[in-house]
Amino acid sequence: MIRKGMKLYSILFGACPKCHQESMYTVKNPYVLSDTLKINDNCSHCGTKYRMEPSFFYGSMYVSYGVGIAFAVAAFVVSYILFESSLLTAFISIVLTLICFLPIIMRLSRNIWINFFMSYDKSLVKK
Numbered sequence: 001m002i003r004k005g006m007k008l009y010s011i012l013f014g015a016c017p018k019c020h021q022e023s024m025y026t027v028k029n030p031y032v033l034s035d036t037l038k039i040n041d042n043c044s045h046c047g048t049k050y051r052m053e054p055s056f057f058y059g060s061m062y063v064s065y066g067v068g069i070a071f072a073v074a075a076f077v078v079s080y081i082l083f084e085s086s087l088l089t090a091f092i093s094i095v096l097t098l099i100c101f102l103p104i105i106m107r108l109s110r111n112i113w114i115n116f117f118m119s120y121d122k123s124l125v126k127k
């Protein structure tokens with residue numbers, strides 16, 4: 001369903017937003033906490049510069065707010081509505097979810113942020 005060429009592919013897998021041929025991150029696993037936010041300077045396939053300007057990824061903090069809310073709502077729905085837990089338990093589950101998924105939330109928001117500014121370019125794939 002999700003294949004190369006769709007924005008969703010780059011957002012979910014952290015692939016280069018222009019050619020979707022390789023990961024932007026130096027380490028693929030987001031839970032290697034020291035390397036969660038380490039991004040290559042350029043795409044080795046198409047040469048796209050990921051940091052278009054200094055501190056480009058500061059803007060992803062706005063996105064991470066929305067992504068965090070989405071995770072919190074999902075945690076609330078699962079614990080409060082599906083498992084019919086108390087409000088306190090639902091609150092604790094939200095906090096735990098946000099802590100556990102923090103590396104994923106940070107990467108997702110960076111991927112969404114860079115995909116606001118760059119789009120898939122088919123001609124770059126063939127190079």
Ligand SMILES: [Zn+2]
Nearest residue numbers: 016019043046
């Ligand atoms: Zn690329």
